[in-house]
Amino acid sequence: MENPPEKELASVSITSQDESNQSNSSTQMSVEEKFKIVRSIGEECIQEEELLNLLTKKPQPICYDGFEPSGRMHIAQGVMKTINVNKLTSAGCKVKIWIADWFAQLNNKMGGDLNKIQTVGRYLIEIWKAAGMNLDGVEFLWSSEEINSRAHEYWPLVMDIARRNKLPRIMRCCQIMGRNEQDELTAAQIFYPCMQCADIFFLKADICQLGMDQRKVNVLAREYCDDIKRKNKPIILSHHMLPGLLQGQEKMSKSDSSSAVFMEDEEAEVNLKIKKAYCPPNVVDGNPCLEYVKYIVFPWFKEFKIERKEENGGEKIFTTYEELIADYAKGDVHPADLKPALSKALNRILQPVRDHFKNDENAKALLKRVKCLAGKMNVEERFRIVRSIGEECIQEEELLNLLTKNPHPICYDGFEPSGRMHIAQGVMKTINVNKLISAGCKVKSG
Numbered sequence: 001m002e003n004p005p006e007k008e009l010a011s012v013s014i015t016s017q018d019e020s021n022q023s024n025s026s027t028q029m030s031v032e033e034k035f036k037i038v039r040s041i042g043e044e045c046i047q048e049e050e051l052l053n054l055l056t057k058k059p060q061p062i063c064y065d066g067f068e069p070s071g072r073m074h075i076a077q078g079v080m081k082t083i084n085v086n087k088l089t090s091a092g093c094k095v096k097i098w099i100a101d102w103f104a105q106l107n108n109k110m111g112g113d114l115n116k117i118q119t120v121g122r123y124l125i126e127i128w129k130a131a132g133m134n135l136d137g138v139e140f141l142w143s144s145e146e147i148n149s150r151a152h153e154y155w156p157l158v159m160d161i162a163r164r165n166k167l168p169r170i171m172r173c174c175q176i177m178g179r180n181e182q183d184e185l186t187a188a189q190i191f192y193p194c195m196q197c198a199d200i201f202f203l204k205a206d207i208c209q210l211g212m213d214q215r216k217v218n219v220l221a222r223e224y225c226d227d228i229k230r231k232n233k234p235i236i237l238s239h240h241m242l243p244g245l246l247q248g249q250e251k252m253s254k255s256d257s258s259s260a261v262f263m264e265d266e267e268a269e270v271n272l273k274i275k276k277a278y279c280p281p282n283v284v285d286g287n288p289c290l291e292y293v294k295y296i297v298f299p300w301f302k303e304f305k306i307e308r309k310e311e312n313g314g315e316k317i318f319t320t321y322e323e324l325i326a327d328y329a330k331g332d333v334h335p336a337d338l339k340p341a342l343s344k345a346l347n348r349i350l351q352p353v354r355d356h357f358k359n360d361e362n363a364k365a366l367l368k369r370v371k372c373l374a375g376k377m378n379v380e381e382r383f384r385i386v387r388s389i390g391e392e393c394i395q396e397e398e399l400l401n402l403l404t405k406n407p408h409p410i411c412y413d414g415f416e417p418s419g420r421m422h423i424a425q426g427v428m429k430t431i432n433v434n435k436l437i438s439a440g441c442k443v444k445s446g
Contacts, residue, residue: 034091042237064205066098069121070109074260076242082133089137102143106188123370130356162194173217212238247278274343279335297345306341382439
């Protein structure tokens with residue numbers, strides 16, 4: 001097994017065998033060393049001075065991270081979260097991972113079926129165990145259980161947050177659910193940001209360690225502190241969001257399997273996805289392959305190895321990302337060099353996860369159930385995917401009715417073969433066709 005960063009995991013048990021080891025190693029660090037490790041996780045930190053002060057005064061601060069169990073796990077959620085959690089625990093932090101099963105139900109994930117959502121949640125925990133997450137100092141908490149057991153604490157807090165905020169302010173937080181302000185939301189979804197804001201205080205979090213897409217609700221929590229005259233505000237440590245692998249994809253999508261590498265993808269699937277990934281020569285900005293190297297490969301291995309024939313430049317090991325992008329921008333490293341090296345590194349990271357789900361009977365059965373559930377997309381999700389393609393739809397009611405009655409509607413697209421293909425016809429059509437297929441449509445072109 002490849003060693004995960006910061007610590008080699010001896011067991012896949014959730015229960016820590018010796019939490020004192022992690023505590024002892026972290027107490028030997030200076031505050032500056034702890035700050036450097038914790039700060040390295042965030043693309044943004046609000047506020048750095050508060051983080052330094054927290055680490056100075058509190059030897060084991062509480063970090064909050066959460067997720068909706070809503071399908072298969074992509075590599076950012078699997079590997080990047082493992083890297084970040086291992087960094088936090090190495091610096092002495094206690095990490096509370098909030099399994100937001102009730103929130104997934106509110107957001108109508110898995111058709112709003114709580115049993116299915118909880119099955120997915122157990123699967124995600126199993127992946128982190130297999131990937132090498134350092135479970136010393138990590139606590140997994142199910143929102144449904146915790147809220148039910150302490151309802152007298154939770155709901156008054158939610159109500160107070162809701163009472164102190166106007167609807168437009170709450171609507172601006174809809175991004176946290178993968179929605180936008182223009183989407184037609186249920187009343188439950190409008191209530192969602194107030195609940196997520198309450199989670200931060202309910203879990204007594206010192207640090208909110210979530211993605212940049214969750215920034216608005218974390219800022220809402222700090223504003224709530226101002227409103228109630230609370231001095232100690234939660235520190236926001238927002239990590240980078242990996243883009244999709246295809247051109248024009250700002251983020252990965254679980255509904256588009258080609259947009260990301262998933263944690264249980266086979267070696268051949270990883271190789272094919274990286275081979276097809278957008279990776280323009282000499283271009284660093286907006287290059288998803290380079291982002292994978294920066295945020296996954298370098299933190300894991302501390303280096304990036306390119307293997308090629310002597311006549312093509314020979315083998316080279318990069319020890320810093322800056323060195324790699326300098327060579328890439330000059331053309332000394334070509335996409336044909338980068339992609340095979342990236343595929344090989346990702347497969348080395350993922351192999352222990354594959355082995356676990358092949359060799360452990362419980363894990364194997366869990367993955368089978370999750371794949372089955374992920375394939376059963378509800379009508380609302382299919383409608384949202386299909387409707388997102390069109391600038392105009394005549395008529396939306398008919399489209400929703402069609403998707404309700406027909407699991408595999410036929411979509412027609414056509415073109416005249418008349419010369420070279422521009423990028424809209426090439427890339428935009430690819431994106432749209434992939435969306436249609438992911439929603440169960442059959443596409444006919446003529």
